[in-house]
Amino acid sequence: MSYAPSDPVLASVRRPVEHANGLPNAQYADPDVFAAEARAVLHTTWAGLAVQEDVAEIGDAKPIEFLGIPLLLVRDKNDTVRVFQNICRHRGMILIDAPRKIEGAIRCPYHSWCYSTSGKLVSTPHVGGPGNNKHEAIVNDDLGLIEVRSHVWRNVVFINLDGKAAPFEEENAALIVRWHEHDKPLHHGGPDSRFTLDVACNWKLAVENYAESYHLPWVHPSLNSYSRLEDHYNIEEPGAFSGQGTLVYRQLTGSNGATFPDFEGLSSKWDEGAEYICLYPNVLLAAQREHAYAIILEPVAHNRTVEHVHIYYSTSDTDDELRVSNTAQWKGIFEEDIDVVEGMQKGRSAPGFDGGRFSPAMDGPTHCFHDWVAAHLQNHEEK
Amino acid sequence: MTSLNDRLLNAYARGAHAELVSLYSEAAECTKDIDERCFFFTQAYVFALEQGHPDKEKLYQKLAQYDRI
Numbered sequence: 001m002s003y004a005p006s007d008p009v010l011a012s013v014r015r016p017v018e019h020a021n022g023l024p025n026a027q028y029a030d031p032d033v034f035a036a037e038a039r040a041v042l043h044t045t046w047a048g049l050a051v052q053e054d055v056a057e058i059g060d061a062k063p064i065e066f067l068g069i070p071l072l073l074v075r076d077k078n079d080t081v082r083v084f085q086n087i088c089r090h091r092g093m094i095l096i097d098a099p100r101k102i103e104g105a106i107r108c109p110y111h112s113w114c115y116s117t118s119g120k121l122v123s124t125p126h127v128g129g130p131g132n133n134k135h136e137a138i139v140n141d142d143l144g145l146i147e148v149r150s151h152v153w154r155n156v157v158f159i160n161l162d163g164k165a166a167p168f169e170e171e172n173a174a175l176i177v178r179w180h181e182h183d184k185p186l187h188h189g190g191p192d193s194r195f196t197l198d199v200a201c202n203w204k205l206a207v208e209n210y211a212e213s214y215h216l217p218w219v220h221p222s223l224n225s226y227s228r229l230e231d232h233y234n235i236e237e238p239g240a241f242s243g244q245g246t247l248v249y250r251q252l253t254g255s256n257g258a259t260f261p262d263f264e265g266l267s268s269k270w271d272e273g274a275e276y277i278c279l280y281p282n283v284l285l286a287a288q289r290e291h292a293y294a295i296i297l298e299p300v301a302h303n304r305t306v307e308h309v310h311i312y313y314s315t316s317d318t319d320d321e322l323r324v325s326n327t328a329q330w331k332g333i334f335e336e337d338i339d340v341v342e343g344m345q346k347g348r349s350a351p352g353f354d355g356g357r358f359s360p361a362m363d364g365p366t367h368c369f370h371d372w373v374a375a376h377l378q379n380h381e382e383k
Numbered sequence: 384m385t386s387l388n389d390r391l392l393n394a395y396a397r398g399a400h401a402e403l404v405s406l407y408s409e410a411a412e413c414t415k416d417i418d419e420r421c422f423f424f425t426q427a428y429v430f431a432l433e434q435g436h437p438d439k440e441k442l443y444q445k446l447a448q449y450d451r452i
Binding site: 103104105106107112114122123125126128130131132133134 | 417418419420421422423424425426428429430431432433434435436439446449451452
């Protein structure tokens with residue numbers, strides 16, 4: 001399915017927020033539209049796939065299926081994180097079916113063609129007949145693993161499946177500049193600082209819910225006791241990202257008064273300020289004075305999203321008890337959002353729903369995202 | 384060879400790929416037929432590559448000697 005640039009439904013989404021409607025039901029409730037939208041929106045941009053800690057050590061390899069595409073995340077022998085299509089160039093066999101360390105080469109389990117961790121085809125056993133490992137028709141340099149364009153920023157591994165997006169730093173220059181003070185080493189909190197939430201909603205609803213602060217007093221009343229609605233501001237960068245900021249960020253404090261150490265060199269703006277931004281299409285980020293997090297939304301189906309949450313600190317040496325409390329606090333907050341995103345997903349089966357109308361004052365960040373999606377749908381021509 | 388064959392099958396069953404390097408090397412040394420030797424050296428070489436085994440260069444040279452790689 002593709003839209004003509006003049007399609008009236010998309011045109012209504014792209015009107016100013018005061019007059020716009022949200023994206024139509026089909027973008028959430030129709031599996032065929034999900035697939036078409038993925039090609040227009042998730043293949044053509046820099047989508048979040050994983051975090052570099054998923055392959056923490058040299059030689060680590062992790063198979064990941066993304067939008068039905070078998071991919072392989074690898075940290076090569078030069079300590080570079082790479083993404084390949086997880087298939088042998090011979091018969092298309094899946095190369096690696098579970099996370100493991102590559103001691104030497106990646107060996108296909110079918111006919112044992114071997115690849116280096118940087119993707120080079122290094123051995124084609126018996127390809128010229130038994131005991132003969134070469135054939136003039138098989139040129140190793142032409143048959144390396146198919147690499148997917150990737151880029152690591154704030155420890156998140158982003159991929160551009162169609163290979164045609166502008167360079168990551170160019171595409172996301174506005175956020176890189178906005179958060180330049182936070183360009184510091186991020187230390188993953190480890191196994192107790194990662195969790196997943198399997199949610200019965202379209203991935204876009206998770207973005208939309210994260211983008212706005214409008215729901216905070218109703219869905220997160222515990223936050224409202226100190227982080228009132230009026231202490232938040234909207235963040236909108238058309239074509240790139242949106243979200244919300246707070247002016248009253250309060251650090252988590254342990255029973256003994258301990259806090260996490262701050263990131264060094266931040267200006268006073270961040271003493272009580274924090275920002276929560278959706279980096280389009282599918283990565284939700286937080287910048288705060290003493291810890292950060294990244295949520296990678298894995299779009300599994302039109303009505304199912306797995307949220308991969310990773311929490312980061314300014315140092316690898318943090319208090320165990322405080323860190324566990326912090327994970328529990330965020331997990332509780334994110335779980336409070338599940339009912340509403342799943343409720344909105346169910347609502348997209350109501351034929352009378354027209355995408356909804358936005359609060360011009362409060363829903364700007366959501367509309368900013370809808371406008372971005374609609375622009376990609378308009379610009380994408382199905383091949 | 385029966386004994387060697389059993390040891391090979393046992394190593395496969397245990398997923399002991401590092402052992403396969405030495406077992407296939409041993410099999411190669413047991414025959415004078417060049418094609419058969421190269422077959423076994425190839426098997427050994429592939430598992431050496433996979434394991435990052437120290438014998439991989441030596442096995443490469445064996446196959447190169449017969450212009451098989």
